[in-house]
Amino acid sequence: MSVPPASRRLQWTDVPLRMRTHLEGELGAPAVNVVTPAGGFGHQLAAAVRLADGRRVFIKAAPDDDSLTHANTHEAAVLTALPPDAPAPELLGVHRTAGWTAVVIAHLDGPHPDLSPAAHDAGQTWALLDKLTSAPAPAAYVEAVSGTSSTSASLHGWAELATTPPGDLAPAARDQLPRLVDLESRWPALADGDRIVHGDLRADNMVHDRARGVTFVDWAHATTGPACIDAASLAPQLVLAGHPVTDVAALLRDHAATATSPATTTAYLAALTGHWHRNARRPAPAGAPGLRTYQHRAAAAGLALLMTRL
Ligand SMILES: Nc1ncnc2c1ncn2[C@@H]1O[C@H](COP(=O)(O)OP(=O)(O)OP(=O)(O)O)[C@@H](O)[C@H]1O
Numbered sequence: 681m682s683v684p685p686a687s688r689r690l691q692w693t694d695v696p697l698r699m700r701t702h703l704e705g706e707l708g709a710p711a712v713n714v715v716t717p718a719g720g721f722g723h724q725l726a727a728a729v730r731l732a733d734g735r736r737v738f739i740k741a742a743p744d745d746d747s748l749t750h751a752n753t754h755e756a757a758v759l760t761a762l763p764p765d766a767p768a769p770e771l772l773g774v775h776r777t778a779g780w781t782a783v784v785i786a787h788l789d790g791p792h793p794d795l796s797p798a799a800h801d802a803g804q805t806w807a808l809l810d811k812l813t814s815a816p817a818p819a820a821y822v823e824a825v826s827g828t829s830s831t832s833a834s835l836h837g838w839a840e841l842a843t844t845p846p847g848d849l850a851p852a853a854r855d856q857l858p859r860l861v862d863l864e865s866r867w868p869a870l871a872d873g874d875r876i877v878h879g880d881l882r883a884d885n886m887v888h889d890r891a892r893g894v895t896f897v898d899w900a901h902a903t904t905g906p907a908c909i910d911a912a913s914l915a916p917q918l919v920l921a922g923h924p925v926t927d928v929a930a931l932l933r934d935h936a937a938t939a940t941s942p943a944t945t946t947a948y949l950a951a952l953t954g955h956w957h958r959n960a961r962r963p964a965p966a967g968a969p970g971l972r973t974y975q976h977r978a979a980a981a982g983l984a985l986l987m988t989r990l
């Protein structure tokens with residue numbers, strides 16, 4: 681599956697020299713090569729850094745007054761609190777120098793997973809989600825995410841679209857607007873739960889590490905919630921990757937994380953697709969050129985899935 685185009689990110693040389701020198705001192709070797717992987721929409725430094733002794737680390741960094749620093753330190757807290765067998769890289773350190781904060785994470789070696797029907801990565805991802813959500817989140821994780829509100833819980837869009845339906849709204853959505861508004865209005869009351877939620881699961885927030893297999897990265901939006909959130913978020917991604925809608929709808933019906941809570945799953949899908957349909961029509965934010973196009977495609981895939989459940 682193709683991943684959304686990379687945003688215009690801060691580069692290694694944008695990081696103050698004092699911070700770079702500090703990091704090289706802490707890591708015990710100078711950086712000799714820095715690669716910014718494709719994927720994602722954030723503007724902070726997010727780069728694979730090769731050190732002179734051959735080791736590689738992954739570094740995310742931004743100025744302290746940038747909101748992404750809060751997201752990065754939240755991610756760092758989550759990485760230390762996840763269960764040891766969670767599909768996530770280890771946190772190696774958090775460093776604050778020269779008005780910047782850098783989070784250093786173990787480097788994963790490999791491409792984004794191939795979620796297309798031709799590959800095995802979608803099945804592996806589905807199995808990882810099953811395991812991740814099969815038991816309540818451990819206390820350390822609950823503590824780590826307790827100060828952060830869930831972005832998943834606040835997703836919505838249909839009510840706004842229903843007030844003046846855009847001319848290009850898909851006929852399927854136009855015909856069902858009152859139902860979609862009703863469904864998304866139910867979501868906030870269903871959004872509480874005790875399971876680990878990654879909260880932003882797409883192919884570009886996963887790496888197929890050569891040794892570990894599919895591993896989830898970018899835990900900046902992690903919270904607790906119902907088990908269905910990540911599986912229901914992944915489902916439209918599978919449609920975008922080429923899986924027939926009917927196959928993905930059947931997976932959602934039968935998967936452990938979604939089968940036992942069909943009403944919550946449907947309400948979440950309504951809120952998510954409403955968010956995509958609404959946001960795709962907003963002006964593009966600076967520095968994220970591919971975002972709106974991606975949201976239009978995701979909106980259509982999510983709506984096709986949702987329609988199978990109405
Ligand atoms: N530990 C890692 N090892 C190797 N590559 C990684 C690692 N973590 C992330 N990546 C790669 O770097 C990219 C950007 O990382 P990440 O998604 O964490 O940054 P981000 O700026 O928070 O992203 P977004 O724009 O989605 O918010 C990912 O799409 C992935 O390809």
Ligand SMILES: [Mg+2]
Pocket residue numbers: 719720721884885898
């Ligand atoms: Mg990302």
